[in-house]
Amino acid sequence: MAQKTPPDSTRRSERSRRAIYDAALALVTEVGYAKLTIEAIAARAGVGKQTIYRWWTSKGAVLLDAFLDLGDQAARAAGENAGQAEIQSEIPNSGDLEADLKYVLRATVDEFNDAKYDAPYRALAAEGLLNPELGAEFVEKLLEPQLQLYVKRVEQARDAGQVAPGVDPRIALELWAGPLAQRWLMRSGPLTHDYADKLVEYALYGIAPRPETS
Amino acid sequence: MAQKTPPDSTRRSERSRRAIYDAALALVTEVGYAKLTIEAIAARAGVGKQTIYRWWTSKGAVLLDAFLDLGDQAARAAGENAGQAEIQSEIPNSGDLEADLKYVLRATVDEFNDAKYDAPYRALAAEGLLNPELGAEFVEKLLEPQLQLYVKRVEQARDAGQVAPGVDPRIALELWAGPLAQRWLMRSGPLTHDYADKLVEYALYGIAPRPETS
Incomplete structure (x- = not known):
């Protein structure tokens, strides 16, 4: 292949x-x-x-x-x-993880809404679901390198004290990358900048009430 | 259709x-x-x-x-x-959102790992990517009803003060449902109970350091 x-x-x-x-x-x-x-x-x-x-x-x-x-x-x-x-x-590192992630996710939303990418990416994803060999290549060459950019940025944020020490960056990034991919592939909801912002906020601060910082 | x-x-x-x-x-x-x-x-x-x-x-x-x-x-x-x-x-409501979500997500992981569901679900998802009519039916009849169970449980938790008042339940649930679907469909990582637990913890409490509760 x-x-x-x-x-x-x-x-x-x-x-x-x-x-x-x-x-x-x-x-x-x-x-x-x-x-x-x-x-x-x-x-x-x-x-x-x-x-x-x-x-x-x-x-x-x-x-x-x-x-x-x-x-x-x-x-x-x-x-x-x-x-x-x-x-x-690379994902920009301005020192503000929330701002950097929103910047990149909004750009990703714009890309997903660009017809130029739609048919080929959708075709590759669909074929990858049914053909394990192409699917593995799709993940190795296309998906995983993109996700690794987030791993690196989350690690930088962890080193800077903006991500909790015990968090696994490879799982953390899926909290925003997974929903975006699902909405786009399944057409299960609108892909907007506001949606991208909310994903970043929920992933960073959680959906449970957050104790006041003293 | x-x-x-x-x-x-x-x-x-x-x-x-x-x-x-x-x-x-x-x-x-x-x-x-x-x-x-x-x-x-x-x-x-x-x-x-x-x-x-x-x-x-x-x-x-x-x-x-x-x-x-x-x-x-x-x-x-x-x-x-x-x-x-x-x-x-329904998603069980024991009064403990974290425990209930982990229970259901672990069961979902087991289901995704069950060969009986693999070929038909994968075929429907792939066909839905390429065929917008079947895709819309897939979302309406299969995906969205499952996601609405989470919406209801998150609303119950919000009413009980376990989810922040401003959170949109329809987006919140995607923080765990999106990653699970992506890992399963793309075979981009292991689907384990530990993974399910981490998704729930990260989604509820966020990946940023959490201020101490006083």
Whole structure:
């Protein structure tokens, strides 16, 4: 399922790779995952289908890499906007965990509401539910790296005394990441900035009445 | 997508309905959702396929009702074990929200780890991601009624002063229900009683250091 050999870095390969990603993302939106084929991706990208089979073993693997690349591009653009040379791949640390989490979760809500991400991400998630091999790759390459950014930020907050010492950061982050993913995937409720804010507040301070700070 | 006319209550209809449910659940586990067909369900159940089409409009609708019935059966069995005549369809209220939530979440973990539920629930969730009509029915008939049980229990706790007055119960419950669903669907981490307990503790008391009660 993984890339067999990474595309080499010549300009021609890079151009083919990008054309394949663009074709896979456009086609899954147009025809849906069930009708997506390697042949159609190759035709749309203007490459031979052997070019695709040389680099990937299945349409799911192509789509996953195309989607990961979309995320890299967005992160790179965000980094450039922020005047940084490199990819923005950390959760900001202003010293205020609540503010930083709200900032990132509001951006995630905006991303989830962006049609560009909808069809491919939904297709990958659905296919991952039924196909354990692609599911494991989805978690390893896409979901877990995103969640690890929260682990790091929660650890920083714990070191700064803003998170209780006994808290497991890998579980803590699920209090906001799990609900967001569920609402988005299941369409079980509105995805708004206010919702994102409430998740952060409830997770940080709990839903039980909080004793007054003296 | 909804049932066109409810199966009538004669014994013969009831027997056919049960045979159809059993066949749909067995077949989705054996061959997967993609290869599930109305024809195969009819053959396995020993009924004509017109009998199925009289009651349901698609294989997804049959499977959803079969799965809902499985849940009703489990709830009825739990009610009988607890010496109650009716279906156990409430979250217990012992007066201790933390204990009650841990009790129910541990049971949910056990259910998620039960192979009987795995293939049909996973198939319905995956199909619901791609098919908005079935997805909406999945949420309305299966997911939301389960979540509303938590809403009721959180409201009871709020009335008893165990939940802060400003908390929105419909969002609060997602702090434990969302992570559980994500871990189970994405297989992104172990589903254990200890995990369920931590989710409840973090959601109730927050991950930020809690001021000492005086």
